[in-house]
Amino acid sequence: MGRWLRPRSMQEALALLAADPALMPFAGGTDLYPTQAARFAWGQEFPDAMLDLGALPGLAAIEEASDHWRIGARVTWAALRDAALPPEFDALRAAAREVGGAQIQNRGTIAGNLCNASPAADGVPPLLALDAEVELASLRGLRRLCLPDFILGNRRTARAADELVTAVLVPKQGDARRSGFEKLGARRYLVISIVMAAATLRLEQGRIAAAAVAVGACSPVARRLPALEAALRGTRPGELVVTPTHLAGLAPIDDPRASAAYREEAALVVLQRLLARLGDAAGVQAA
Amino acid sequence: MILTVNGVETRCDSPPETRLSAVLRDTLGLTGTKIGCDAGDCGACTVLLDGAQVCACLVPAAQAEGCAVRTVEGLAEDPLGAALQRAFLHHGAAQCGICTPGMLMAAMELLARDPTPSRAAVQDAIGGVLCRCTGYLKIIDAICDAHRFRAPVAAPGDAVGARLPRLDGAAKVAGFDRYGADAAPADALWLRPVRSPHAHARFTLGDVTPLLAAHPGLLRVLTARDVPGANSFGIYPDIKDQPVFADGYVRYRGDCLLALLGTREAVEAVRFNALPIAWEMLPPLDVAAALAPGAPDLHGFRPGNVLTTGRLHCERAAPAEVHVAAGAFETGFVEHAYIEPEAGYAARIGDAIEVFACTQAPYMDREEVARVLGLPQESVRIIPSACGGGFGGKLDVSIQPMIAIAAWITGQPVRAIWTRTESMASSTKRHPARIAARAACDAEGRLVSLDFDGDFDTGAYASWGPTVAGRVPVHASGPYRVPRVRAVARAVYTNNPPSGAFRGFGVPQAAIAQEALYDALADQAGIDRLEFRALNALRAGDTTATGQVIAHSAGLSACLDALRPHWRTLRTEAAAFNAQGGAIRRGTGIACMWYGIGNTGMSNPSTMRISLDPDGRLTFWNGAVDIGQGSTTVLAQIAAEALGLPVAVFALVLGDTALTADAGKTSASRQTFVSGRAAQEAGAALRATILRLTNAGADARLALEGGQLFVDGAPVVLKEALEGIGQFDPPTVPLDADGQGIPYATYGFAAQIASLDVDTRLGTVALRRIVAAHDVGRAVNPTLVEGQIHGGIAQGIGLALMEEYIPGRTENLHDYLIPTAGDVPPIDCILIEDPEPLGPFGAKGIGEPALVPTAPAILSAIHDATGARLHRVPALPHRVLEALNRREMDR
Numbered sequence A: 001m002g003r004w005l006r007p008r009s010m011q012e013a014l015a016l017l018a019a020d021p022a023l024m025p026f027a028g029g030t031d032l033y034p035t036q037a038a039r040f041a042w043g044q045e046f047p048d049a050m051l052d053l054g055a056l057p058g059l060a061a062i063e064e065a066s067d068h069w070r071i072g073a074r075v076t077w078a079a080l081r082d083a084a085l086p087p088e089f090d091a092l093r094a095a096a097r098e099v100g101g102a103q104i105q106n107r108g109t110i111a112g113n114l115c116n117a118s119p120a121a122d123g124v125p126p127l128l129a130l131d132a133e134v135e136l137a138s139l140r141g142l143r144r145l146c147l148p149d150f151i152l153g154n155r156r157t158a159r160a161a162d163e164l165v166t167a168v169l170v171p172k173q174g175d176a177r178r179s180g181f182e183k184l185g186a187r188r189y190l191v192i193s194i195v196m197a198a199a200t201l202r203l204e205q206g207r208i209a210a211a212a213v214a215v216g217a218c219s220p221v222a223r224r225l226p227a228l229e230a231a232l233r234g235t236r237p238g239e240l241v242v243t244p245t246h247l248a249g250l251a252p253i254d255d256p257r258a259s260a261a262y263r264e265e266a267a268l269v270v271l272q273r274l275l276a277r278l279g280d281a282a283g284v285q286a287a
Numbered sequence B: 001m002i003l004t005v006n007g008v009e010t011r012c013d014s015p016p017e018t019r020l021s022a023v024l025r026d027t028l029g030l031t032g033t034k035i036g037c038d039a040g041d042c043g044a045c046t047v048l049l050d051g052a053q054v055c056a057c058l059v060p061a062a063q064a065e066g067c068a069v070r071t072v073e074g075l076a077e078d079p080l081g082a083a084l085q086r087a088f089l090h091h092g093a094a095q096c097g098i099c100t101p102g103m104l105m106a107a108m109e110l111l112a113r114d115p116t117p118s119r120a121a122v123q124d125a126i127g128g129v130l131c132r133c134t135g136y137l138k139i140i141d142a143i144c145d146a147h148r149f150r151a152p153v154a155a156p157g158d159a160v161g162a163r164l165p166r167l168d169g170a171a172k173v174a175g176f177d178r179y180g181a182d183a184a185p186a187d188a189l190w191l192r193p194v195r196s197p198h199a200h201a202r203f204t205l206g207d208v209t210p211l212l213a214a215h216p217g218l219l220r221v222l223t224a225r226d227v228p229g230a231n232s233f234g235i236y237p238d239i240k241d242q243p244v245f246a247d248g249y250v251r252y253r254g255d256c257l258l259a260l261l262g263t264r265e266a267v268e269a270v271r272f273n274a275l276p277i278a279w280e281m282l283p284p285l286d287v288a289a290a291l292a293p294g295a296p297d298l299h300g301f302r303p304g305n306v307l308t309t310g311r312l313h314c315e316r317a318a319p320a321e322v323h324v325a326a327g328a329f330e331t332g333f334v335e336h337a338y339i340e341p342e343a344g345y346a347a348r349i350g351d352a353i354e355v356f357a358c359t360q361a362p363y364m365d366r367e368e369v370a371r372v373l374g375l376p377q378e379s380v381r382i383i384p385s386a387c388g389g390g391f392g393g394k395l396d397v398s399i400q401p402m403i404a405i406a407a408w409i410t411g412q413p414v415r416a417i418w419t420r421t422e423s424m425a426s427s428t429k430r431h432p433a434r435i436a437a438r439a440a441c442d443a444e445g446r447l448v449s450l451d452f453d454g455d456f457d458t459g460a461y462a463s464w465g466p467t468v469a470g471r472v473p474v475h476a477s478g479p480y481r482v483p484r485v486r487a488v489a490r491a492v493y494t495n496n497p498p499s500g501a502f503r504g505f506g507v508p509q510a511a512i513a514q515e516a517l518y519d520a521l522a523d524q525a526g527i528d529r530l531e532f533r534a535l536n537a538l539r540a541g542d543t544t545a546t547g548q549v550i551a552h553s554a555g556l557s558a559c560l561d562a563l564r565p566h567w568r569t570l571r572t573e574a575a576a577f578n579a580q581g582g583a584i585r586r587g588t589g590i591a592c593m594w595y596g597i598g599n600t601g602m603s604n605p606s607t608m609r610i611s612l613d614p615d616g617r618l619t620f621w622n623g624a625v626d627i628g629q630g631s632t633t634v635l636a637q638i639a640a641e642a643l644g645l646p647v648a649v650f651a652l653v654l655g656d657t658a659l660t661a662d663a664g665k666t667s668a669s670r671q672t673f674v675s676g677r678a679a680q681e682a683g684a685a686l687r688a689t690i691l692r693l694t695n696a697g698a699d700a701r702l703a704l705e706g707g708q709l710f711v712d713g714a715p716v717v718l719k720e721a722l723e724g725i726g727q728f729d730p731p732t733v734p735l736d737a738d739g740q741g742i743p744y745a746t747y748g749f750a751a752q753i754a755s756l757d758v759d760t761r762l763g764t765v766a767l768r769r770i771v772a773a774h775d776v777g778r779a780v781n782p783t784l785v786e787g788q789i790h791g792g793i794a795q796g797i798g799l800a801l802m803e804e805y806i807p808g809r810t811e812n813l814h815d816y817l818i819p820t821a822g823d824v825p826p827i828d829c830i831l832i833e834d835p836e837p838l839g840p841f842g843a844k845g846i847g848e849p850a851l852v853p854t855a856p857a858i859l860s861a862i863h864d865a866t867g868a869r870l871h872r873v874p875a876l877p878h879r880v881l882e883a884l885n886r887r888e889m890d891r
């Protein structure tokens, strides 16, 4: 029989976790329960001591502060999808619309997506492109890590066993940006990405002044593409031809969903189209 | 804790980590919420939590506390919910019904905020609920239309040809139908199988006493030694090659080693590394390795690992070959993915045993259970549960032998519910095929020859392998006149999952090869692909490659005639679209099929009985299992029409081996044709008896009102019970060594068009429309026929574009992709009725024919759009792109 702890305050939660670092934080359960089911089927061990985050106050809100947006750890995909947020969040909201089906969106959380650290986590590219940070709390105090420092590898994060993720912080960058997200999968709903990409662009007089572009499912952790971002600067969206050299750092693999070679080629196409679409959107806006 | 379920505050003491689905079902007895995966992948468990749809299997009880939970059982209280249920019935949106509660609840979330939603909004709302039966279109129709059903609507008639709502539908939309996991005696023990994680190995099981001591509720470990009768089962009487419990040797990942028996908590707490098992690994064999000289024999009685070889050889006078096309084609394992995993219970009653479980073949289950228990068949009673989808996968026994053994030995009822992963790892699959074929036609495009050589991976055990090897050669040349045919299909034992029966028995795989080659021939001969097929189509009076003269009901030409205007329009549209240039190319494809109804050259009788008691109780004793396809409704319509009384006055007794006669299995698209004819005979026999008794004329009007029978308005006093028994066994002639004979009494014919867009940069395929013309002889219930066509097409889409079972890799519904509500395009169904004189009111079958032409039509359209020919399905984006790149290299 497993253990189930349901603290009512953050202090209590952190104390429980400090006392028993084997406790597994449990948010929406949309990753944890399926993992249990898969392991149960083959009679394998699975973690069954859970720290239920469901009764913790203050984790389910999206709040605007002077210099950043704060997305509480328990904010669901549905809440993000339906929130009124500035256009730089369009990519994240588009990703939210594409996660699983409506049931998963109603339950799955943004922090769970990051902590689960799947290479195909749809939340990661949009948040990378927003320069998001992860806020972690423990009895030892609060700390913030930028997303690339938080997700270390396939299913690996920098979270210490006594820490909880409390929020995702998105810095305001002072100027209007637009963003977009593209997901490629083998069916319409309930599909894990073969490739997905997010981009946030700041335009000045129709040209890209700053670009943040990230690709997922093509490396153990989704990555920003610095070479592409540099090359985009000064161009009009859609003008630059994305080439393999822009993808430096990606290391796609073969799996049942697609071959490595395909992922590489598809990433180019997805990026090219995403950037063009953002350019079209800019045109529409300007007209 | 306190839960508010359907407006009622309910106290329950489930542990906080219990999944809400389990709380509802096991603690509160609300079994309307279904469990298909326990992993968020199928949506069968969808309920509303404070108005929001959630997977109940992903919500811990602790997080539901204080929330309002609404389940299917509470749906009818809401007028809109009741309207939605009526719309589902009217539209035929529930087939097997296992997904229906989840669909209804997902739809309710949407309807509550938008009672007249768009189709796109409906797709988004139900995108997280999988349905394997319907192809979704009728579900979407019903949801869009729900607002029109706030008041009950007049039922359409019940005559043959009427769109009578399915008779078992009300229970399905209310969540009351009882599937395998929905009922069991309260004191039932739980059985949990332990399966091999290795594909090929020897093992020894050590002393289990310490394990039993460590787990107090664990009563027994059942192994091969505990089987009272024969430790083997299998479809063919002479090939019982699959053990209930492996005896020291496993042949596939999923083979059953042993079973844990005890309380639910105890069997679920066991971790398999605690079992004293020592393994000796052996190299697993695939088809190539199994056929290699010197390969070990997986079964001693089949040296060389070839289970069966089916052959057909026909040489008739033929014109000279002018155009020739050849190619190799490959398909993978396809999983049935019925949404209901295997479940049921067994109970020993004195010296007899009862098994309640989901099945497609109760009489075959009875034989298998009797055999493993060493009992006479009369001592075994099979009571089929409602069946949450089968598609061929529930023709073989699964849980039945082991729960029967456990109940027999212990004397206590025993139940089992398989997890999704266990279901997928252990159950049968569609045979992967490797086909090399060559076809030729003359200068005018008349087919001259077809050579077909196929290896079918039959996996670890025979299952239906011989049926596939037998059926494929007959169908390999397609529904065309081909004077010279040489076809060979081998079923090869490997260390893969057992391949068995799956909608089409190998014919869908063969059709992929044959239709691709005929497309190529049409192109070479410079003939339109549809016209090429029309030129060669089998017609009444033609002789098939088995030497059978098809006397009647060969409606392929009529199907093609009906498709022709659609074909032209879609081709014109595509040409206009492609003229604009761009990365998206539009294509139109076509494929035809024929399908022999019933067993191949073998007897497959059905018996139906209708009784009329002196008190006026009219009972239809129908042993056919309705697995969602609608036989309960169709057979009642046929029986009622033959008898001359309305369907509503019949009481139904369905598929219980103790009560009903053997109707044969629900497979081979045979129930409408074979059992339908038996039902017609039964109705006619009872009618004749009544007319004889009352000296009434042949067209007398019967009525049954308040237990009183009237003939031509005059009351009739019955002194004794009357009955009508109908039997039918389709006349066939077994195939000889050259595959000559009369394998089937009749054939379904069909042609389908696929219109689609290929993204030539990404290799993705977007379906635009399918137009399906099917000769069904007679559509006894057009709504149900369309439902079969939609569902078959959806499975064909899966076969063509996304489904591939890889042991150990895609053994859940997360990684094994089946089409969702967003993956099935609009479908136009055209029903051709070229009556079959042997069939009931002219009817043939539709279950399997619906699927066969879809994949080849899609591949034909991809080729039309891009010039790339796919030689391997599923046509995943990376494979399409590879084919496109290859095409570029070929130039």
Ligand SMILES: Cc1cc2nc3c(=O)[nH]c(=O)nc-3n(C[C@H](O)[C@H](O)[C@H](O)COP(=O)(O)OP(=O)(O)OC[C@H]3O[C@@H](n4cnc5c(N)ncnc54)[C@H](O)[C@@H]3O)c2cc1C
Pocket (backbone or CB within 6 Å): A024, A025, A026, A027, A028, A029, A030, A031, A032, A033, A034, A053, A073, A074, A098, A099, A100, A101, A104, A107, A108, A109, A110, A111, A112, A113, A114, A115, A116, A120, A121, A122, A123, A159, A163, A164, A165, A166, A190, A191, A192, A193, B039, B040, B041
């Ligand atoms: C059918 C289905 C479809 C899916 N589709 C997609 C998809 O399309 N794209 C996608 O990216 N994902 C998908 N997922 C995965 C999953 O839904 C998401 O990753 C989701 O965001 C996880 O959130 P959760 O709250 O449910 O996490 P949980 O399952 O509760 O937790 C996941 C992990 O995060 C940890 N964790 C959670 N919250 C915290 C916290 N605050 N602090 C520390 N650790 C924490 C847990 O300990 C656990 O290790 C799908 C899942 C299912 C079942």
Ligand code: FES
Pocket (backbone or CB within 6 Å): B034, B035, B036, B037, B038, B039, B040, B041, B042, B043, B044, B045, B046, B055, B056, B057, B058
């Ligand atoms: S049972 Fe819950 S989603 Fe399948």
Ligand code: FES
Pocket (backbone or CB within 6 Å): B093, B094, B095, B096, B097, B098, B099, B100, B130, B131, B132, B133, B134, B339, B388, B389, B628
């Ligand atoms: S009716 Fe949907 S799964 Fe059977």
